[in-house]
Amino acid sequence: MIEPAVRRGADSPPDSDRATTPPAPSLAPQSRATLADVGRLAGVSPKTVSRVVLGSSNVSKETRERVLSAARSLRFRPNHLARNLRHGSVTNTVAFVIGDLTNPFYFLVAAGIERELSRHGLMMILAATEDDPASEERVVETLLKQRVRALLMVPIAPDQAYLEGERQLGTPVVCIDRPAHNLIADSVVLENFRGTAGAVRELIRAGHRRIGFVCSPAELYSHQERLRGYRYALAEAGILDSSPWERLEDADGQTAEQSVHNLLAMAEPPTAIIAGNNRASAGVVRALGNRFDRVAFIGFDDFELADVAGISVIAYDPAELGRQAARLVVERLNDPIGLPQQIEIPTRLIQRGSGELRIVEP
Amino acid sequence: MIEPAVRRGADSPPDSDRATTPPAPSLAPQSRATLADVGRLAGVSPKTVSRVVLGSSNVSKETRERVLSAARSLRFRPNHLARNLRHGSVTNTVAFVIGDLTNPFYFLVAAGIERELSRHGLMMILAATEDDPASEERVVETLLKQRVRALLMVPIAPDQAYLEGERQLGTPVVCIDRPAHNLIADSVVLENFRGTAGAVRELIRAGHRRIGFVCSPAELYSHQERLRGYRYALAEAGILDSSPWERLEDADGQTAEQSVHNLLAMAEPPTAIIAGNNRASAGVVRALGNRFDRVAFIGFDDFELADVAGISVIAYDPAELGRQAARLVVERLNDPIGLPQQIEIPTRLIQRGSGELRIVEP
DNA sequence: CTGTTAGCGCTTTCAT
DNA sequence: ATGAAAGCGCTAACAG
Numbered sequence: 237m238i239e240p241a242v243r244r245g246a247d248s249p250p251d252s253d254r255a256t257t258p259p260a261p262s263l264a265p266q267s268r269a270t271l272a273d274v275g276r277l278a279g280v281s282p283k284t285v286s287r288v289v290l291g292s293s294n295v296s297k298e299t300r301e302r303v304l305s306a307a308r309s310l311r312f313r314p315n316h317l318a319r320n321l322r323h324g325s326v327t328n329t330v331a332f333v334i335g336d337l338t339n340p341f342y343f344l345v346a347a348g349i350e351r352e353l354s355r356h357g358l359m360m361i362l363a364a365t366e367d368d369p370a371s372e373e374r375v376v377e378t379l380l381k382q383r384v385r386a387l388l389m390v391p392i393a394p395d396q397a398y399l400e401g402e403r404q405l406g407t408p409v410v411c412i413d414r415p416a417h418n419l420i421a422d423s424v425v426l427e428n429f430r431g432t433a434g435a436v437r438e439l440i441r442a443g444h445r446r447i448g449f450v451c452s453p454a455e456l457y458s459h460q461e462r463l464r465g466y467r468y469a470l471a472e473a474g475i476l477d478s479s480p481w482e483r484l485e486d487a488d489g490q491t492a493e494q495s496v497h498n499l500l501a502m503a504e505p506p507t508a509i510i511a512g513n514n515r516a517s518a519g520v521v522r523a524l525g526n527r528f529d530r531v532a533f534i535g536f537d538d539f540e541l542a543d544v545a546g547i548s549v550i551a552y553d554p555a556e557l558g559r560q561a562a563r564l565v566v567e568r569l570n571d572p573i574g575l576p577q578q579i580e581i582p583t584r585l586i587q588r589g590s591g592e593l594r595i596v597e598p
Numbered sequence: 599m600i601e602p603a604v605r606r607g608a609d610s611p612p613d614s615d616r617a618t619t620p621p622a623p624s625l626a627p628q629s630r631a632t633l634a635d636v637g638r639l640a641g642v643s644p645k646t647v648s649r650v651v652l653g654s655s656n657v658s659k660e661t662r663e664r665v666l667s668a669a670r671s672l673r674f675r676p677n678h679l680a681r682n683l684r685h686g687s688v689t690n691t692v693a694f695v696i697g698d699l700t701n702p703f704y705f706l707v708a709a710g711i712e713r714e715l716s717r718h719g720l721m722m723i724l725a726a727t728e729d730d731p732a733s734e735e736r737v738v739e740t741l742l743k744q745r746v747r748a749l750l751m752v753p754i755a756p757d758q759a760y761l762e763g764e765r766q767l768g769t770p771v772v773c774i775d776r777p778a779h780n781l782i783a784d785s786v787v788l789e790n791f792r793g794t795a796g797a798v799r800e801l802i803r804a805g806h807r808r809i810g811f812v813c814s815p816a817e818l819y820s821h822q823e824r825l826r827g828y829r830y831a832l833a834e835a836g837i838l839d840s841s842p843w844e845r846l847e848d849a850d851g852q853t854a855e856q857s858v859h860n861l862l863a864m865a866e867p868p869t870a871i872i873a874g875n876n877r878a879s880a881g882v883v884r885a886l887g888n889r890f891d892r893v894a895f896i897g898f899d900d901f902e903l904a905d906v907a908g909i910s911v912i913a914y915d916p917a918e919l920g921r922q923a924a925r926l927v928v929e930r931l932n933d934p935i936g937l938p939q940q941i942e943i944p945t946r947l948i949q950r951g952s953g954e955l956r957i958v959e960p
Numbered sequence: 961c962t963g964t965t966a967g968c969g970c971t972t973t974c975a976t
Numbered sequence: 977a978t979g980a981a982a983g984c985g986c987t988a989a990c991a992g
């Protein structure tokens with residue numbers, strides 16, 4: 237395992253041979269200066285140094301100068317571990333627990349979180365669960381031992397009840413993309429239902445009647461909601477009670493592609509397809525190539541260069557999702573009593589060509 | 599500002615009215631249990647509890663059980679702040695200091711870092727400088743006060759000399775994508791020169807003589823190296839000493855697009871274009887549309903759906919970049935003496951159509 | 961304006 | 977196998 241850093245040498249050897257050894261990249265067992273060290277050099281008490289460092293006004297200009305110069309020469313850097321311990325172990329670190337780090341979607345969310353948190357002097361620590369429900373609690377537990385100030389998470393475990401104690405202790409928990417289970421927590425989700433239903437309505441308006449839906453299995457809240465939106469809009473138009481064009485296979489990479497091929501091979505193939513998430517979109521685009529004159533396509537989630545490729549999407553601002561979540565954290569930190577909120581981030585249909593094929597039924 | 603958490607109530611009221619008040623979402627001013635609390639409940643000393651928590655063997659099975667059950671009932675969670683303070687303020691948090699969080703490239707790097715670090719029990723804290731050179735030192739300073747164990751950074755400030763003291767104290771610094779200035783530090787960079795020169799050679803082999811290069815101004819090491827590779831390959835083929843088809847404008851978004859239009863409007867327009875980074879690529883693709891039968895195109899950096907769009911790229915594995923950087927951190931943590939290394943992550947040309955146009959000069 | 965004392969929660973001696 | 981005392985670096989609470 238990893239060795240701890242070198243500690244202060246109680247009595248360092250006299251620097252008799254200083255002249256012979258240059259101050260080169262040596263690994264002097266010198267240690268970090270403390271308040272006491274600075275105080276000793278400046279001829280004041282540690283507390284006075286502390287006052288200077290904290291910018292307290294109750295220090296004479298002269299003393300302050302002396303302390304500051306001593307601190308500089310010793311390269312003093314206040315130890316926030318000690319400070320935080322003294323202050324009741326309250327840190328300014330907020331954790332973002334995330335399943336799959338390689339999904340660009342979450343990165344943009346993280347960017348939004350980071351930006352908002354930093355406006356309030358909070359830092360973000362990123363922890364991944366590798367999309368493994370079992371590891372969620374373990375990861376969270378580790379973070380709590382570090383005394384993170386709050387928890388932002390994309391819940392993946394079936395149950396977040398294990399956080400109830402922590403919540404009562406005042407640690408805000410904000411869930412992202414889907415709500416928590418068995419835990420009172422704020423959450424920020426997308427307009428999944430509304431966004432998907434809207435897209436389907438648009439297709440129906442363009443004359444489509446056979447509309448496919450390709451997505452991962454709908455275990456996740458977000459996917460459930462999108463599926464619900466899809467079905468609702470179809471039912472609303474009186475098209476069918478149950479669509480034969482749903483493909484809820486695991487849409488990681490190639491599966492979605494295959495799903496589309498299967499759909500197109502049907503006796504009555506769909507004239508339009510909706511993808512339930514960005515992975516599915518990639519598969520659909522691969523399967524359809526650029527033949528959007530044959531089949532209309534709209535994907536949930538925007539992606540890089542979708543504009544160039546002319547792909548119509550149900551888009552939203554991932555950074556805004558993160559920003560709102562971080563905002564909730566700060567709000568809950570300032571007012572731990574408020575009722576839990578669920579914020580919906582708006583989606584909007586961006587028409588770029590792939591989804592605008594009009595159908596004129598005979 | 600943000601309020602500190604509620605502290606322990608010295609004497610909580612007797613639970614006489616327990617029956618009337620349900621254990622609902624109340625905000626009991628109860629505080630976190632400490633080793634001492636657990637010890638008191640289990641009838642042992644704090645030290646014994648510590649032993650149990652640390653998994654020491656010198657505890658009777660019977661005592662251990664008692665302590666564990668007490669810990670559970672008090673929801674005890676060891677305070678790593680205190681532990682780390684006692685241990686010389688050594689944390690297991692590594693910082694990744696990054697300029698632009700919205701660049702998907704860095705997110706994949708971060709994913710690689712996170713994965714590798716977590717294999718060694720280290721966590722990643724993400725900090726952004728917003729690509730502002732002036733803020734780099736401020737951000738780093740904040741992180742050092744938190745006593746991060748090591749520093750991974752994409753250097754943006756002109757100089758990292760301010761980290762020399764910290765390095766001597768044993769904090770590993772590993773630079774990503776470009777080397778540090780005035781600081782002895784490991785670094786992980788791309789095969790910028792080799793990758794670009796290789797792509798140019800490929801274009802020359804296909805008959806191209808007028809080859810354009812669109813990139814941001816080459817202040818950054820990586821861009822300098824790519825430009826150098828481009829020029830070298832041209833000179834090597836004896837084509838020109840100085841290319842009139844270099845466009846080193848700020849390639850954020852639209853500028854690159856404009857650059858391409860300018861290039862194509864030349865009396866002798868280039869028959870092939872190389873983009874120096876992914877932002878520039880996006881611009882070039884926008885400008886060229888899908889007309890790669892007129893102008894060949896190769897971009898540095900791969901991107902989502904580039905395969906579908908048929909864009910040829912100089913690709914590499916961003917996660918591998920992060921992995922190697924994290925590996926160096928761990929290595930340096932275990933062996934602080936080793937000489938600084940510079941690792942180059944290999945690139946490879948992926949031909950997907952946009953860059954394979956053959957030219958037969960008369 | 962400055963210093964002393966005490967203690968945050970934990971673990972390292974060193975006893976027992 | 978268990979405990980007592982001391983202290984990591986810092987800062988409230990009180991002096992002076």
